[in-house]
Structures are given as structure tokens and as C-alpha cells.
Amino acid sequence: MKRILVTGFEAFGEDRINASWEAVEALPDVIGETEIVKWCLPVEYDRVEGCLKGFMEELEPNAVVCVGQAAGRTAITPEKAAINWMASGTADNAGVKYEGVRICDDEVAADGYFASLPVEKIEAVLKKAGIPAQVSYTAGTYVCNRVMYGLLRYLRQQASPIKGGFIHVPCSSDQGAENPRLPSMSKEMIAKGLETALEVIAKA
Amino acid sequence: MKRILVTGFEAFGEDRINASWEAVEALPDVIGETEIVKWCLPVEYDRVEGCLKGFMEELEPNAVVCVGQAAGRTAITPEKAAINWMASGTADNAGVKYEGVRICDDEVAADGYFASLPVEKIEAVLKKAGIPAQVSYTAGTYVCNRVMYGLLRYLRQQASPIKGGFIHVPCSSDQGAENPRLPSMSKEMIAKGLETALEVIAKA
Amino acid sequence: MKRILVTGFEAFGEDRINASWEAVEALPDVIGETEIVKWCLPVEYDRVEGCLKGFMEELEPNAVVCVGQAAGRTAITPEKAAINWMASGTADNAGVKYEGVRICDDEVAADGYFASLPVEKIEAVLKKAGIPAQVSYTAGTYVCNRVMYGLLRYLRQQASPIKGGFIHVPCSSDQGAENPRLPSMSKEMIAKGLETALEVIAKA
Amino acid sequence: MKRILVTGFEAFGEDRINASWEAVEALPDVIGETEIVKWCLPVEYDRVEGCLKGFMEELEPNAVVCVGQAAGRTAITPEKAAINWMASGTADNAGVKYEGVRICDDEVAADGYFASLPVEKIEAVLKKAGIPAQVSYTAGTYVCNRVMYGLLRYLRQQASPIKGGFIHVPCSSDQGAENPRLPSMSKEMIAKGLETALEVIAKA
Numbered sequence: 001m002k003r004i005l006v007t008g009f010e011a012f013g014e015d016r017i018n019a020s021w022e023a024v025e026a027l028p029d030v031i032g033e034t035e036i037v038k039w040c041l042p043v044e045y046d047r048v049e050g051c052l053k054g055f056m057e058e059l060e061p062n063a064v065v066c067v068g069q070a071a072g073r074t075a076i077t078p079e080k081a082a083i084n085w086m087a088s089g090t091a092d093n094a095g096v097k098y099e100g101v102r103i104c105d106d107e108v109a110a111d112g113y114f115a116s117l118p119v120e121k122i123e124a125v126l127k128k129a130g131i132p133a134q135v136s137y138t139a140g141t142y143v144c145n146r147v148m149y150g151l152l153r154y155l156r157q158q159a160s161p162i163k164g165g166f167i168h169v170p171c172s173s174d175q176g177a178e179n180p181r182l183p184s185m186s187k188e189m190i191a192k193g194l195e196t197a198l199e200v201i202a203k204a
Numbered sequence: 205m206k207r208i209l210v211t212g213f214e215a216f217g218e219d220r221i222n223a224s225w226e227a228v229e230a231l232p233d234v235i236g237e238t239e240i241v242k243w244c245l246p247v248e249y250d251r252v253e254g255c256l257k258g259f260m261e262e263l264e265p266n267a268v269v270c271v272g273q274a275a276g277r278t279a280i281t282p283e284k285a286a287i288n289w290m291a292s293g294t295a296d297n298a299g300v301k302y303e304g305v306r307i308c309d310d311e312v313a314a315d316g317y318f319a320s321l322p323v324e325k326i327e328a329v330l331k332k333a334g335i336p337a338q339v340s341y342t343a344g345t346y347v348c349n350r351v352m353y354g355l356l357r358y359l360r361q362q363a364s365p366i367k368g369g370f371i372h373v374p375c376s377s378d379q380g381a382e383n384p385r386l387p388s389m390s391k392e393m394i395a396k397g398l399e400t401a402l403e404v405i406a407k408a
Numbered sequence: 409m410k411r412i413l414v415t416g417f418e419a420f421g422e423d424r425i426n427a428s429w430e431a432v433e434a435l436p437d438v439i440g441e442t443e444i445v446k447w448c449l450p451v452e453y454d455r456v457e458g459c460l461k462g463f464m465e466e467l468e469p470n471a472v473v474c475v476g477q478a479a480g481r482t483a484i485t486p487e488k489a490a491i492n493w494m495a496s497g498t499a500d501n502a503g504v505k506y507e508g509v510r511i512c513d514d515e516v517a518a519d520g521y522f523a524s525l526p527v528e529k530i531e532a533v534l535k536k537a538g539i540p541a542q543v544s545y546t547a548g549t550y551v552c553n554r555v556m557y558g559l560l561r562y563l564r565q566q567a568s569p570i571k572g573g574f575i576h577v578p579c580s581s582d583q584g585a586e587n588p589r590l591p592s593m594s595k596e597m598i599a600k601g602l603e604t605a606l607e608v609i610a611k612a
Numbered sequence: 613m614k615r616i617l618v619t620g621f622e623a624f625g626e627d628r629i630n631a632s633w634e635a636v637e638a639l640p641d642v643i644g645e646t647e648i649v650k651w652c653l654p655v656e657y658d659r660v661e662g663c664l665k666g667f668m669e670e671l672e673p674n675a676v677v678c679v680g681q682a683a684g685r686t687a688i689t690p691e692k693a694a695i696n697w698m699a700s701g702t703a704d705n706a707g708v709k710y711e712g713v714r715i716c717d718d719e720v721a722a723d724g725y726f727a728s729l730p731v732e733k734i735e736a737v738l739k740k741a742g743i744p745a746q747v748s749y750t751a752g753t754y755v756c757n758r759v760m761y762g763l764l765r766y767l768r769q770q771a772s773p774i775k776g777g778f779i780h781v782p783c784s785s786d787q788g789a790e791n792p793r794l795p796s797m798s799k800e801m802i803a804k805g806l807e808t809a810l811e812v813i814a815k816a
Contacts (some may be wrong), residue, residue, distance in 0.1 A: 074380065074386060075380065080695070083692070083693050083726075087747070100732045103326070110722055111722065111726040112693055113723050114724075115694075127381045127382070132377055132386075133381070133384060134384035137695060137701070137750040137753060138749040141749060173334060173335065176279065177332075177335055180279035180331070180338035182278060183387040184336055186390045186391075186394070188393070221515070285489075285520055287520060289489075314518055314520070315489060315520050315521065316489055316491060316520025318519040318520075318523070341546040341548065342545040420809050423749075465699065482788065482793060482795045482796065492711075535789045535790070535792070539785065539789055540785055540788035540794075542793070581743065581801060582742050584686065584687065586737070588687035588745060589687075590687045590744075591795040592686065593785075593798075594801050597785060
């Protein structure tokens, strides 16, 4: 049986919820013939890659899909690329803040890596299912990009057959109800969108 | 039994669907003790008020709620006010275009009228139910504002006990799937939001 | 000699500057044959109308143009209408906050009043001069709308020949430099836009 | 004497102007001790890299700065990274359209390259000068990213000492006057922003 490791993030700062973990937690445990293992990651630059690798070694998954919340986005956005850079105006949950520094400084670390998930196919299948979706070309420079870059670099350096990537989801409509100017998506649709994306990944 | 007339709009221009009629059509025929009568209005400046008044005379409703689609909005927005003005860059479905002219030119026609629906209460109840909602202070200057102004002026001049107003809804997620940068809301949530608003109106 | 009273607002909350007063202060003292008198208004619901009327009685102007800052707008926006409503999430500079209440409760106070400035003409002339401009149909429900409604009601009830209205300006590029996601306009262009609008008003 | 090659783009599609070439054309011919050579590039996927390399061979510049227009942006945005991907909904000026394909398919072509311009320093200096600016982490997937990727790959593979990168500018206020909802910046400020950026690059 195939196995996909899917991660969400804990709530950030003063937020009570994080739409990514809310949606990941709601996923079924099996999709088709594929086992879905869900895990919650810390919003911490310096711990997030270590946590993810820990789960990966334990689970030996066929694919790893990290999910994060992107406030302001109107669609489910599979990320095409991660870059070797950390920069943010706000501190992470451990109080750490990077204002423009490489994630990895060794010679062979690339400036950017493409996801090995079928992001264009995911966009197409979601849209066909009536779910707003669009490939994104920037995962930002915060903890989301940090873990995506770490994951892709690890897989590339190992020449690993494991597929990896990142999907950003909009805020959920509960968050939209608190801030009605914020674009949002219902929890049901975010969860259905992720499930549909995982079906595409399982078949790839 | 109380009766509420709820209208949506036909598709505009080259669009195949209009999120307002799609949502109105999906409403139940009875909410609590209140009969819901649904009707579709033309996107035509010069016909829309006459159509609405025709339905009203036939039905003798206790309240009239017109619903329209507001592309770009992120929440269900009950409108506070209509103004005595028509202006738009594009022609309506009959090819008519007004570029800055009063709807009604008689002496007693006010510059603006407030809705007699409990718009603040609707916002509060929807938000509590987890549905993004916010009172809006402009219904625009197109056919939506045209019919809202006509309705409110008619009720005010008749000193009618009928409650009246307008609710804008976001594009539906089917429209968002075609244009992923457009804020959208699932059909289910739009319909649930309208149903909740009608419950508030029925109790008012 | 004709005389126009032009007001801006003091800085709001923790802001150091208010783009409206910055631009008003930069206006020349005479435009063509018209004297321009500039005054700074407090961001206070309960004092702003009294202050404005005090200046008006003293000056006996031919027109009154209040100017305010609208964060998020991309153009100079002459306001078409003010409404009889106060509602805001934040307190004014005196700590006062209204969460949905009429400005004026007497029988003859209209729900809304149109400005008596040539707002469509201002839009057209500014655009022709290469300055982004657009008539706005909501002045919000904060202190800006409060003073605009008070002014228009006063002029209407007095059947005054004085022309009155409100113009919102974008944040200035100094504010944009601090928050680069915020739409902004250079101080020079805001000032040129206001001056051009005053020329239109002086000729009207 | 140092020499910087600065390029803008010709107008795209039915537009009459392109804010990038308008601003580049307005630059002085010498900034400090540095000669500024300006050139206009075609909005064509398949010709743009060849054109740029032609100019570079002829001129032997110390730095190459390509400038493009990014409709919707509110600030001058030096680009951090280019990616090995072409995808766009619309055809270029030659009618060519790529819907998701690598720019360069050889083994050693990286997924992404960082600019060798001091983009963080440019942001900081512009902001200090009161000009809205922000490092961007996506140059899109259209002709702008195409030429930026081509330039950076060429410089990297040659181990060239030439500095290279891309700066996106907002639409100019002339474009904003035609479409007042579009964020824009005055031509004067765009030109001053580019000149300031070139000063930073000349000193680097």
C-alpha cells in the first residue's frame, strides 16, 4: 500500500486556528489505495525541517505534501518552487526572525528547487471539480518556504524517489467571518481540494 | 403565513451563470413559518423596477429581498443604502448604458434611502454562524442599485409596512474555478447565508 | 474675489502624517481669481462638524471642500454621497466609537445627501490631466462621512448657495515607502490633483 | 568608466505604452561616474534573450538591469529570483504562448537562479528616499522571467563578473488615469526610483 505523509501547521502567533492543519486533520485516513498519514508541524524556522525529516524516516512515505495557510489568497495554490532564502517582518512561534539570509550555505545548495509534485495537473483537476486552484510561483520567504526548500533539497541530494512539495490554502471561512475583507474558502471545500490533490498525487 | 419575495438576477453579458439566481433558486420554499417565493429579474435598467413591482402586486409579500452578484467581494454584504444615480462603464443586457444620471427626477425623490431590512443584525448572525458577512455602504450605480432604489422609494412613498432591501453575494466557487484570482464562496455557503438572512428577516 | 475653504485632517491614531492635510497644506493661497483658505480638522466624531461650521461662519466661503485620506484607494476620489450613519471598528482621536447609529435623528434628516460639487466633472478633468481619479459612491461611515453629512445637511436645510463636498485622497508615497503593499500617490500628484479639482470648482 | 545596460520593454498587445520603457528612456545618460546605455526589448519569448545577448556583446557592460511593467503592483520591486518555466494565459507580441514548459532543458540548467544585484540594498535605499519599494520573490512566468532567467543562466555558466537582474515597476499614473482601480506610480517617481537603484548598483 502506498503512503503519503501530509503535514499542516500549528496556529501562528495569536491566531486560534491554522486553516492548513484544520484541513489536513479533516482528511480521510485512506484515499483509494493510499494511506494518508497526517502530522502537525511547528511554525519555527529552526525546528521545522528536523521535525519533518524525523517523520519521514519513521514513515518511509512515497510522497510528502506540506500544507500551509496563505492569508489573502483566493484559491488552493500548489507551489512550483522553493528558494534558498529566509526573510520576514514577523518572528516565528519561537521568536526567531530572519531578515534576508540563505537557508543553506553550502556550495551545492541551489538557489531554487522545483517541486516534484504534478502541480499543473493538480490545478487542472481541481478547477474541473469546481474548486478554485492555481499554481503559485512563490511560497514566500517564511517558514512555509523554509520547510519546502529543506524537503526538496534533501530529496534532490539523496536522489530520492519520494515525491515532495507544498500546497498553500486560503484562510477558512471561520477566519473570514472574523475578518470579512479577507478572502476565504469553506473548510469543506479546502478539505475536498486537498483530497482531490492527493488523489492526483497517488496516481502520478 | 408570512411571505418573502426573494429575487436573483439572470446571467449578465457573456457569463453563463449569475451567482445570485443560482443561490436564490437553491433556497427552500418554506423557512420556519415563512413562505419563500423566488423570482428572476432581468439585468435591464429600464425594465427591472417594473418587473419587481409586478411580482409584488401579485404576491403581496411581507418583505422583499433582492439579491445580486458583486464580483470581487469576499463576503455576503447586505446593503445599507441605495442612491438616486445610474452610471456604468458597460451596457446592460438590453444594450442600455447610463453614464451619470438620476434614476428619478421628481422633487420628492431623495438622494438616498436606507434599506428597511435589519442589515446590522444580518451581519452579526451570519458571522456568528461562521459565514463571512459585512454591511456594505454602496450598492454601486448599476442595475442592482437601480432596483434597490426603485423598491425603497416605492415603499417609502406608499408608507408601506413591507420591509425591503438588497443583498450582494460573492461570485460562486464555480466562477472562482474559472478565474482563480477572483474571491469566491461555495454555492452551499452562499445559499446557507441567504437562508440565515431570511430567518433574521422573518423574525424581525 | 471668490473664496474656497479647504480642510484636511490631523494625523489619526499612531500615524505621524495624514496625507489629506499634507496635500491641503501644500496648496497655493490663490488659484486663478479664487482665494484658498486651508484649515485642519480634528479626527473626532463629536467635534468635527462644530469646528467646520465655526470656520464657515468666520470665512463666508463660496465653496467648502473637505479632504480626507482613504487608505487602500488608488485614485483621487470625489465623493458623490454622504449617509446618515456612523459605524467603525476603531475609536477616533478622542476615544469615541460608534458601532451603528444615525448621525442625526430628527424627522427631516435625510438618509443620504449628494454633494453639490461637480464630482463627475472633477473626475473627467483630472483623468485628462493624467491623474488617476474616480467618483466614489461611499465616503465610509467614519469621521470623513460624519463631517460630509453634517456639511451637506446644513447647506441643504439653509438652502445655502455655498457648494460643498468631500474628496478622498490615497496615502502618500511616504506612507507607501513604509508599507509597500499599500497603494499610494506622490505628494506632488495629490497636491496637483486637488489644485485641479479646485480650479473646476472655482469655475462651476 | 563603468557602464550599465538598462533595458525596458516595448508596449504589449493593445497597450499604447509600457511603463518600463517610458521610465528607462527618461533616465540620464550618466549617473555619477557610470554610463547608462538604454535599450528597448521585444515582448517575445523566443527573441528576447537573443536580443539582450546581442547588446551585451556589443557593449561589454559591468551590469545589466532589465526593467519590466507589473500591472497591479504598488511598489518598485527588484526581483530576487528567476525560474526555469514559461506559462501564460496570453500570447506574446509574436503570438507565441507557452502553457507550462521549461525555458531550458539541458541537464545543468538550474530550476532557479538568484539575481546578482543587491536587491535588499535597493529596497532599503529606495524606501529611505520615500519611494515605495519591496523585493519580489516571483518575476512571473512570462517574458520578464524568460529574459531574467536567460540572463542569469548565461552569467552563471560563464562565471561572468557582470552583475545582472530584473526590476519590475508599477503602471504609470497615465495608465492609472485610464483605469483608476489600477495601482500606479507617477513617471517621475518611477524614473527617480530606477535612477536611485542604478546608483546603488554602480557603487556595489
